[in-house]
Amino acid sequence: MSASVKIGEESLMCVNCGRRVNSLYIQYSPGNIRLMKCENCKAVADPYIECEFMIILIDLILHKPKAYRHLLYNTLNLKSVNxxxxxxxxxxxxxxxxxxxxxxxxxxxxxxxxxxxxxxxxxxxxxxxxxxxxxxxxxxxxxxxxxxxxxxxxxxxxxxxxxxxxxxxxxxxxxxxxxxxxxxxxxxxxxxxxxxxxxxxxxxxxxxxxxxxxxxxxxxxxxxxxxxxxxxxx
Structure with missing residues (x-):
């Protein structure tokens, strides 16, 4: 089975420890992905990928740094957006x-x-x-x-x-x-x-x-x- 990997040339970030990562998930087919783990903290690099927007918004309101890392580095990626x-x-x-x-x-x-x-x-x-x-x-x-x-x-x-x-x-x-x-x-x-x-x-x-x-x-x-x-x- 072929797999496609989302790679951001280390512009992506682990939301847990703040270290740069090469990829956040492996996509095998539309809707079928596997979240990648951070090599530094060994936790899932960005669990917010599978979360609804309202959950992310609530964590932003609660001032959670993880949510801000997801938004600023993994969603608004400077190397992939204008x-x-x-x-x-x-x-x-x-x-x-x-x-x-x-x-x-x-x-x-x-x-x-x-x-x-x-x-x-x-x-x-x-x-x-x-x-x-x-x-x-x-x-x-x-x-x-x-x-x-x-x-x-x-x-x-x-x-x-x-x-x-x-x-x-x-x-x-x-x-x-x-x-x-x-x-x-x-x-x-x-x-x-x-x-x-x-x-x-x-x-x-x-x-x-x-x-x-x-x-x-x-x-x-x-x-x-x-x-x-x-x-x-x-």
């Missing part, structure tokens, strides 16, 4: 959700009525866009500078792209802002979502850099603090 296209789409969605967050925050703080025509006014839109632009410039700058000087100064461009992709993807908690279009929530819910985004970013950042947890938390916390202060200043 990384620039994914980053552009992820960053666009990230900025749109962030703009909605800023608008909700300003609506809560200033007492604006979202149903009024002022929402479409040039001054309101310009202020929201300015906050989003400056805040995220500060966020990305501190994130990359922290990576440059506190972790490894020899990182390549691809490594920085991996970090940006990890941060954008792990900010999926911002999707909960969409629920605020349907139901009314107190303003402090926005800050609760920010905390979840921060913690999720820290886990994804650690997975993408494979560095100490405390350093990853400090860098992510500093980046979010820079963004918060920029938003407060503007």
């Amino acid at each position: 990384i620039k296209g994914i980053i552009w789409r992820a960053s666009l969605l990230y900025l749109l959700l962030d703009a909605f967050r800023v608008f909700l925050l300003k609506t809560s703080n200033d007492g604006w009525n979202s149903s009024r025509s002022s929402f479409m006014s040039t001054s309101v839109c310009g202020k929201v866009l300015l906050d989003v632009f400056l805040g995220n410039i500060a966020f990305v700058s501190v994130l990359l500078l922290g990576t440059r000087f506190l972790i490894d100064c020899s990182f390549s461009i691809t490594s920085y792209l991996e970090i940006l992709l990890a941060v954008f993807v792990s900010s999926f908690f911002k999707m909960y802002l969409v629920a605020m279009m349907v139901w009314e929530f107190p303003s402090h819910v926005l800050y609760i979502i920010d905390v979840f985004v921060l913690s999720s970013n820290a886990v994804a950042f650690q997975v993408s850099t494979q560095q100490e947890t405390i350093r990853c938390i400090i860098i992510c916390l500093s980046a979010h603090a820079a963004k918060f202060l920029t938003d407060y200043w503007t």
Whole structure:
């Protein structure tokens, strides 16, 4: 019986120990596969291959590094997908959700009525866009500078792209802002979502850099603090 092996030139990763692997499974026929084991930890390299999306999503919400390794390295494989296209789409969605967050925050703080025509006014839109632009410039700058000087100064461009992709993807908690279009929530819910985004970013950042947890938390916390202060200043 002939078998086909999925090979990623060591760009794939064992979700258990974080070591690079050549393949995740052997496919004998459509729907008939055998999961490969990691040579380092001797466990199945990626059991998420056989899991439903909801199980993966739940583990992402629970901040499990295994789920982030599966998503970032075995699903969004940089050597097999258009990384620039994914980053552009992820960053666009990230900025749109962030703009909605800023608008909700300003609506809560200033007492604006979202149903009024002022929402479409040039001054309101310009202020929201300015906050989003400056805040995220500060966020990305501190994130990359922290990576440059506190972790490894020899990182390549691809490594920085991996970090940006990890941060954008792990900010999926911002999707909960969409629920605020349907139901009314107190303003402090926005800050609760920010905390979840921060913690999720820290886990994804650690997975993408494979560095100490405390350093990853400090860098992510500093980046979010820079963004918060920029938003407060503007």
